[in-house]
Amino acid sequence: MLELLQNLNHWDWLALAAVLLILEVFGTGGYLLWAGLAAALVAGLKFLIPELAWTLQLPLFGVLAILTAVYWWKRQRTSPALSDQPFLNRRGHELIGRTFLVQQAIVDGRGKIKAGDSVWMAEGPDAEVGTAVRVVAQNGVVLTVEIVT
CATH class of the missing domain: 2.40.50.140 (Nucleic acid-binding proteins)
Incomplete structure (x- = not known):
């Protein structure tokens, strides 16, 4: 297992990103979208910095997944949901x-x-x-x- 972690490359992160995004399509409600985006970002960093150690890749993945999810959550809560039919489902x-x-x-x-x-x-x-x-x-x-x- 340690050997697998030590040999992580950008393709491994892209494969993880693809799997997470495919699973997101099946309706997880956005939870895996941000983890997939974080995996893609780590893949990009690993491609740009090939000597990036796995001991930095894994925490970076976790931090990026949390940051992207929190960013989107805050953005959703602060932007008003405008509708062309404001009384839809409020009959009367x-x-x-x-x-x-x-x-x-x-x-x-x-x-x-x-x-x-x-x-x-x-x-x-x-x-x-x-x-x-x-x-x-x-x-x-x-x-x-x-x-x-």
Whole structure:
């Protein structure tokens, strides 16, 4: 084993990088991507500095793997995830502030409104069918409305 370590060359590191990146394709969630990148970096260093001892290669691989992973983790946490559909998977939030007509009279604070092609439960002041109401909040599948004056 010691003889194998003493004879590590850049091809060994490139092979390790390739194996790690291939395994990453099978869905490890990014964990092996950074280790594969670190192995490729060590391969590049070993190619540029052929006399680099294995006692430096292994710790360098570990440090580079950690540094690349931490760098990406920090970058992901600081950059905002902008979307062209900010209310995707938050159904109903896009209705807040919009005006709709009462579909089923709001009596004792409960009724229904028609929003687009859907009918939503609504709570708010009593209102007759056809009254214009504005959505002010959402609580689960129930929209809170106020009468538009």
